[in-house]
Amino acid sequence: MSKQRFGILIRPSANRVYAESSVALMEAELEVLDRAVLGGRITDVESRPIGGVPYLTFSAEDLSERDVAFLSNLSSLYALFRLAEDGDALHPVGLHPLDRLDDDLLTIQKYAGKTNEYFTKLLLNVALWSSASGPHMADRTLRVLDPMCGRGTTLNQAMMYGYNADGVDIDGKDFEAYAGFLRTWMKRKRIKHTAEIVPVRRDRRLVGRRLDVTYGLSKKEYKSGDRRRLTVVNADTLRAADLFAADSFDVIVTDAPYGVQHGARNREALTRSPLELLARALPGWVRLLRPGGVVGISWNTCVTSREDALAALAEAGLEPFDEGPYRRFRHRVDQAITRDVIVARRP
Numbered sequence: 001m002s003k004q005r006f007g008i009l010i011r012p013s014a015n016r017v018y019a020e021s022s023v024a025l026m027e028a029e030l031e032v033l034d035r036a037v038l039g040g041r042i043t044d045v046e047s048r049p050i051g052g053v054p055y056l057t058f059s060a061e062d063l064s065e066r067d068v069a070f071l072s073n074l075s076s077l078y079a080l081f082r083l084a085e086d087g088d089a090l091h092p093v094g095l096h097p098l099d100r101l102d103d104d105l106l107t108i109q110k111y112a113g114k115t116n117e118y119f120t121k122l123l124l125n126v127a128l129w130s131s132a133s134g135p136h137m138a139d140r141t142l143r144v145l146d147p148m149c150g151r152g153t154t155l156n157q158a159m160m161y162g163y164n165a166d167g168v169d170i171d172g173k174d175f176e177a178y179a180g181f182l183r184t185w186m187k188r189k190r191i192k193h194t195a196e197i198v199p200v201r202r203d204r205r206l207v208g209r210r211l212d213v214t215y216g217l218s219k220k221e222y223k224s225g226d227r228r229r230l231t232v233v234n235a236d237t238l239r240a241a242d243l244f245a246a247d248s249f250d251v252i253v254t255d256a257p258y259g260v261q262h263g264a265r266n267r268e269a270l271t272r273s274p275l276e277l278l279a280r281a282l283p284g285w286v287r288l289l290r291p292g293g294v295v296g297i298s299w300n301t302c303v304t305s306r307e308d309a310l311a312a313l314a315e316a317g318l319e320p321f322d323e324g325p326y327r328r329f330r331h332r333v334d335q336a337i338t339r340d341v342i343v344a345r346r347p
Helices: 016-038 065-071 117-130 153-160 172-188 219-224 237-243 274-288 306-315
Strands: 004-010 043-050 053-060 077-083 090-093 143-146 164-169 193-202 205-215 228-234 249-255 289-300 319-321 331-334 337-345
Touching: 004 016, 016 043, 016 053, 016 065, 016 117, 016 331, 065 077, 117 153, 117 249, 117 289, 117 337, 143 153, 153 164, 153 228, 153 249, 164 237, 172 193, 172 205, 172 228, 193 237, 205 237, 237 274, 249 274, 274 289, 274 306, 289 306, 306 319, 306 337
Parallel strands: 143 164, 143 249, 164 228, 249 289
Antiparallel strands: 004 053, 004 077, 043 053, 077 090, 193 205, 205 228, 289 337, 319 337, 331 337
């Protein structure tokens, strides 16, 4: 079968700096998807303007329903078209995104230091596709942990996908803000749920607080007992292995501290360097991963080199992905932050 040409219209971003990087980031994300899940059938990936608008184009044999389902979840994809042979006409391809909840779950929160939600989705996608669970993204209820979850952007994206989500964060104010936001959002959306905050004790000592949420993706599913779960623990990430059962998570995804002012709100963990924090936390995180699970981390290369981050992952017993598209996620956030992504798999 002869190959056809397709074009991805890139979603506009309210963040000007991220918009400048979005095409290159999407290209690397698409190539990870192709390499990890689609079997290397996508070729000739390039960015080019069509009608004065940037598109990411690629060649492939006619896309199957499964292929389109995966492509539909690309982080900055706005629309997908089949290109006519003359290159001028665009024929829409119907999308089937995995999202199960309204997207204002991701966009409504505004606060200093919030990670761009499109980037959060990219990071989660790259980790998922690189894991043993990647081919089952759409047909299993996976489990995601963000061990430094802040106000929950990663958790919210996992919820959008219909996954079970867990988080840990040491900042009490962030914990309370996220708990308040999520309860209000679910009430306003009339989502059937239960939510409670309970103390967490180990050896009869109080070590933190835990938000437990159980909810249905629809009223029918909730009534039938088909429910999803979200848990956030207000505690130090260095205790993560004490808070969850071993071999529990398909992926662990986090945006590591950037070592800049907006992230330093009296958080004990942020008094350490990001590299020191990762080196101390990774052994506990790895114990929580299922075999074939992946750790995906974004961090500020201005304070920690890629080589040092790779070494920390390898020292924790993980196998990093460090070639091809995995080396093309580096991009500028602001004057003090150049962000990169690294993923590594538990054997």
